[in-house]
Amino acid sequence: MKFDNIIIGGGLSGLTCGIKLAEQGKKCAIVSSGQSAIHFFSGSFDLLGKIDGQDVKNPLEAIKILPDTHPYQRVGIENISRLVVEAPRLLDRAGLNFFGKADENHFVLTPMGIMKPTWLTIDDFTRFEQNDAFPWKKAVILNFSGFLDFHTLFVQDGLKKYNVDTQIKNFAMKEFEAIRRNPSEMRSTNIAKVFDSGDAFDEFAQKVNQLSEGFEVVLLPAVFGLFTKSVALNLKAKVNKPVVLLPAIPPSVPGIRSQILLRKRFEELGGTYFLGDIVEQGTFKNNRLVAVQTNNHGDIKLEAEQFVLASGSFYSKGIVATREKLYEPILGLDIDGDTDSEKWLDEKFFNDQPYMHYGVKTDSGFHALKNGKPIENLFAAGSVLGGANALKEGSGAGISLLTSLHVAEQILK
Ligand SMILES: Cc1cc2nc3c(=O)[nH]c(=O)nc-3n(C[C@H](O)[C@H](O)[C@H](O)COP(=O)(O)OP(=O)(O)OC[C@H]3O[C@@H](n4cnc5c(N)ncnc54)[C@H](O)[C@@H]3O)c2cc1C
Numbered sequence: 001m002k003f004d005n006i007i008i009g010g011g012l013s014g015l016t017c018g019i020k021l022a023e024q025g026k027k028c029a030i031v032s033s034g035q036s037a038i039h040f041f042s043g044s045f046d047l048l049g050k051i052d053g054q055d056v057k058n059p060l061e062a063i064k065i066l067p068d069t070h071p072y073q074r075v076g077i078e079n080i081s082r083l084v085v086e087a088p089r090l091l092d093r094a095g096l097n098f099f100g101k102a103d104e105n106h107f108v109l110t111p112m113g114i115m116k117p118t119w120l121t122i123d124d125f126t127r128f129e130q131n132d133a134f135p136w137k138k139a140v141i142l143n144f145s146g147f148l149d150f151h152t153l154f155v156q157d158g159l160k161k162y163n164v165d166t167q168i169k170n171f172a173m174k175e176f177e178a179i180r181r182n183p184s185e186m187r188s189t190n191i192a193k194v195f196d197s198g199d200a201f202d203e204f205a206q207k208v209n210q211l212s213e214g215f216e217v218v219l220l221p222a223v224f225g226l227f228t229k230s231v232a233l234n235l236k237a238k239v240n241k242p243v244v245l246l247p248a249i250p251p252s253v254p255g256i257r258s259q260i261l262l263r264k265r266f267e268e269l270g271g272t273y274f275l276g277d278i279v280e281q282g283t284f285k286n287n288r289l290v291a292v293q294t295n296n297h298g299d300i301k302l303e304a305e306q307f308v309l310a311s312g313s314f315y316s317k318g319i320v321a322t323r324e325k326l327y328e329p330i331l332g333l334d335i336d337g338d339t340d341s342e343k344w345l346d347e348k349f350f351n352d353q354p355y356m357h358y359g360v361k362t363d364s365g366f367h368a369l370k371n372g373k374p375i376e377n378l379f380a381a382g383s384v385l386g387g388a389n390a391l392k393e394g395s396g397a398g399i400s401l402l403t404s405l406h407v408a409e410q411i412l413k
Pocket of ligand 1 (some may be wrong): 008009010011012013032033034035036037040041043044046047280296313315316317320330332383398400
């Protein structure tokens with residue numbers, strides 16, 4: 001099977017790279033073994049949230065002082081300034097409405113009741129301008145009886161710092177009785193499906209209005225709109241005071257919806273998405289990747305002019321560490337990381353952990369290296385790249401979005 005481009009990995013990087021290529025008429029395939037980090041999505045995409053533990057106000061400015069080895073520096077500040085405008089537009093075309101500015105972080109309330117700086121927030125969630133205040137003084141935190149994935153006490157505790165008077169109320173509804181009998185069924189996605197079907201929606205909105213009498217704001221877990229995007233917005237319209245949704249324990253309802261919409265956009269543009277297929281190895285010839293072999297396609301090789309490796313970091317097994325070695329498991333690419341396993345970890349858990357900076361080694365044009373040589377038609381993008389501790393600095397989605405769009409531009413040149 002022949003394509004113009006094949007992308008290994010169907011997470012945020014693979015999908016956005018694929019959409020950009022398909023929008024320009026490329027015949028593109030994505031092979032993805034399974035779930036991606038989007039299933040754990042908090043509702044916000046970070047660009048650069050912290051430097052040395054301090055909140056960053058203007059990420060575009062702060063990026064300039066990052067080390068030369070950082071993926072943002074390798075994309076280049078001028079390119080970044082352009083791509084931060086393009087990224088939300090691309091998401092918008094997929095039906096995903098994100099708001100925020102690259103030159104001014106806003107804040108979102110985390111499930112721990114703490115304000116966190118971020119770049120783009122999906123329209124289900126509430127954006128705040130300050131990290132040291134909550135706009136309301138009297139809040140009710142509502143939860144579904146038996147739903148254990150929303151930790152109301154943490155939210156209540158966190159909000160004390162902002163001098164908010166809170167009350168927690170649990171409530172039951174007959175529509176949730178069937179899933180409530182089994183705690184493993186009482187998950188955010190199953191609750192969302194009940195609302196998607198339309199059954200419980202009006203009664204629920206009425207209940208929220210009753211339970212929130214005497215309060216200024218309602219806090220609820222983000223369990224609205226798995227397949228039907230408008231549910232969260234309709235709820236906000238029906239409740240007669242502000243509604244603040246907070247992420248629950250994954251699976252993330254807005255995350256799965258985002259994955260579904262990105263995949264839909266890619267396929268509507270003519271892209272081919274092989275879900276549940278694993279790229280097992282590649283065939284190289286004269287410093288080029290000629291074809292890849294997958295679990296489901298067996299002897300049928302998938303060939304392309306250019307390939308993109310967007311297989312994620314340790315979490316998605318894009319990079320693997322055993323006691324003995326650190327390696328890239330699909331194509332045997334070079335790793336940007338220490339070969340001495342003694343150096344992978346800092347004994348102080350909260351320190352900047354060295355292994356979090358590891359990833360596939362590339363040249364300045366994001367060509368992946370194998371045995372010290374760049375592979376001419378193989379690019380790496382997203383969290384498979386090394387050079388940043390995305391968790392510590394709050395840059396995960398930014399690196400994924402901007403490197404994947406940059407790589408797509410290299411391919412389209
Ligand atoms: C649990 C978690 C939650 C996060 N939440 C946020 C957040 O809320 N906001 C934020 O800004 N950042 C977040 N991040 C940072 C995250 O890295 C990025 O946001 C981004 O989603 C990563 O996208 P990616 O496409 O590079 O990798 P991934 O999302 O990891 O996707 C890689 C894909 O490659 C596939 N794959 C791997 N090997 C193969 C193979 N051999 N063959 C075929 N497919 C393969 C995997 O199945 C997976 O689908 C989170 C990270 C993690 C780990």
